[in-house]
Amino acid sequence: MNKNKVISPFKPASHQHQKCLKSAIDAAKKHCELSGLRLTPIRQRVLELVWQNHEPVKAYDILDNLKKGKSSSAPPTVYRALDFLQDEGLVHKIESLNAYVGCNNPKELHNSQFFICDDCGAVAELDDVDIRELLQKKAHRFGFRIADEMVEIKGQCKECHESGV
Amino acid sequence: MNKNKVISPFKPASHQHQKCLKSAIDAAKKHCELSGLRLTPIRQRVLELVWQNHEPVKAYDILDNLKKGKSSSAPPTVYRALDFLQDEGLVHKIESLNAYVGCNNPKELHNSQFFICDDCGAVAELDDVDIRELLQKKAHRFGFRIADEMVEIKGQCKECHESGV
DNA sequence: AATGTAATGTTATAATATAACATTTATGGA
DNA sequence: TCCATAAATGTTATATTATAACATTACATT
Structure with a gap:
């Protein structure tokens, strides 16, 4: 048995990203429930924004989007949420881009x-x-x-x- | 024949770092001569500062050191020199640390x-x-x-x- | 309700890096 | 040698990425 995993392949030009997004959020909800952690509205919203597409997303782009919905957002709002999501393996940081991508395999770090x-x-x-x-x-x-x-x-x-x- | 290279091993606590530094600078001089490039005083100084030790060095630490010697240094002074040195393979950036290390193997990228x-x-x-x-x-x-x-x-x-x- | 903890709000600032334009220095050809 | 050009550096300003510090609010348990 091959234990190598393609956690996330390159996506074909058109795929059902809504499903893709939904399943990532659902997985996150389940993961947090099982771990007794709170996927608060801010954290969930940041996760959704990271999952906008399959490209790494910048922290300040997330911030801009957060501000559109709700007024009171500042850098710490985003970085705290990202820290939480990274700790839980729901998001990874791409160091060479200073940007963040979603991960749908949070079960095991x-x-x-x-x-x-x-x-x-x-x-x-x-x-x-x-x-x-x-x-x-x-x-x-x-x-x-x-x-x-x-x-x-x-x-x-x-x-x-x-x-x- | 094994073509794998240890370009730079971990150094024992005490090694002759002056020699180490000198040989790195000499190699850089030679490399630039052969390539028809100018290892200007600023570039050489930055390279020396990167080679202070075998740890990654931060751009603004280099800048602070540059300022000690010569007054007119600003961030572009350092970043330009680092860009040059990186292009020539004389320095690598460690992305996960935002820091720079010297490389004594510039011959081939x-x-x-x-x-x-x-x-x-x-x-x-x-x-x-x-x-x-x-x-x-x-x-x-x-x-x-x-x-x-x-x-x-x-x-x-x-x-x-x-x-x- | 009282308490402690976790999460968020808020302001300020640190740390990293680049843009844009002026000036100086090297280099190769007339 | 002198000029024209390109390369390198100087200088000021600003963009980008991230954290510190402290106040406030929400939540969970007793």
Whole structure:
């Protein structure tokens, strides 16, 4: 059995994003219920905004959107919600972009590998055992104990280089 | 023949850092000469400051140090020098820390994998073919063309967990 | 209701990075 | 040598990303 997971593939140009969004929110609700945590209106709204599409979203863009609905939002409003969501594995930060993507696999905290299309901005997320094991093996050679892994691969997704010039 | 390289290992507590620094600067000089590029005083000074030690250095710390020597330095002074040095592979940015480390292997541009000790801050840099090939293989499966790879692994280096509490 | 904790509101500011334009310095050709 | 050009640096301002600190409100339990 292959335990490698494609947590989130590149999405075809048109997919039912409403369903996609709904299932992410439902998963988050369930996760929080099971963990005895509160997915407050602000947190849920931020999560929805992160899930606007399959591209990394900027904190201040989330803030702008929050302000449209409700007046009293400031940077801490967003960053606190993002911190909560990150702690619960509902959102990941893409360090090389200072931006955030939703994750629909909150059950277990995991290390992810991100593939980011420079053209369309879409992100695919893997949780790949082979990669983890190889990094582990390499680290082991010089006695390094891994606590956290960041793997962010930039390039061109299939759609983009097939349709590209 | 194993083409995997340890570009920069974790340094033992005491090593001859002056030599280390000098050889990095010499390599940079040579590289620029061969490429017909100018390692101007500012660029060299910034490179020296990046090489202060084997920890990632912050842009504004470099700026503070620059100011000590010479009055007229502003953020662009540092960022321009860092851009130049990054383009030449003399410096890498650690995205997850917003900080910069020196690289003594400018000859060929390469992808690097960084192992960063959370305790002592030291960074080791690999240019590991196995990792590159595995990422390549994984990407290939869904038609992704890799342009750039960021691999930043956080944890505890051998020294630190052996001497640790 | 009283209490303690978690969440949010609010203001200010820190930290990181770039834009835009002026000036100076190097470089190669007339 | 001198000029024209490009490259590098100076300078001011501002954009972007993120956190500190403290006040207030909402929630959960007794």
